[in-house]
């Protein structure tokens with residue numbers, strides 16, 4: 680196995696989106712801070728309702744997929760297709776904007792903790808204009824793989840080989856024709872635990888640490904602090920260990936698309952002409968037609 684090292688860190692920056700939801704943006708804070716096929720990763724985490732209560736009122740997307748993973752809290756998704764889905768603690772919403780979707784994501788609580796992530800995953804040119812799709816995944820549908828020493832991996836997307844055999848998540852690229860074959864794992868380590876996770880060598884990969892700190896490449900390796908993304912080098916495995924506190928991170932891996940990216944707000948296409956077309960379609964009410 681060839682262990683992946685850390686190429687560079689992207690600290691999460693405080694920003695806001697939607698109607699004023701406070702969040703930390705790591706990937707996507709600039710055009711250079713991306714990792715093909717991943718465009719953006721936002722973490723929202725607050726016990727103060729004023730940080731999230733405004734939510735994300737009706738807005739469009741075209742050309743990519745948005746994945747919302749709720750750790751704590753309750754949001755309601757509604758879209759132009761008539762989908763209505765409750766996103767509750769531990770659940771995931773996997774939305775393929777394709778040629779166009781208009782949706783809202785609004786908090787269904789006036790107090791308490793709201794914590795989770797939104798990931799933007801690009802689509803290749805040949806799939807950018809496919810029909811919109813939407814899937815709600817409940818917490819109970821997300822399987823767990825265990826590794827020795829107190830390591831637990833929730834497999835939201837992809838597949839992982841563990842001691843007890845292979846564990847496949849509810850989103851599985853090869854069988855669901857998701858050409859980037861995304862791996863989306865939520866990894867928990869007890870303090871001091873160390874594990875080597877297999878990651879497909881064909882994929883670009885990064886981690887985002889959201890509890891505690893981790894070390895990549897042994898206990899004396901490269902430290903990745905809380906609220907940092909670490910872009911990983913090539914290889915087919917990741918050696919990771921927790922520091923003196925329990926740690927938790929997301930691991931995202933996907934096959935690179937290798938095409939030009941032109942983003943304008945919620946539209947991600949391959950050229951400026953396609954962006955102008957998206958804007959025109961949206962103004963004329965034809966984005967989703």
Ligand code: FE2
Pocket residue numbers: 735738740745782
């Ligand atoms: Fe959205």
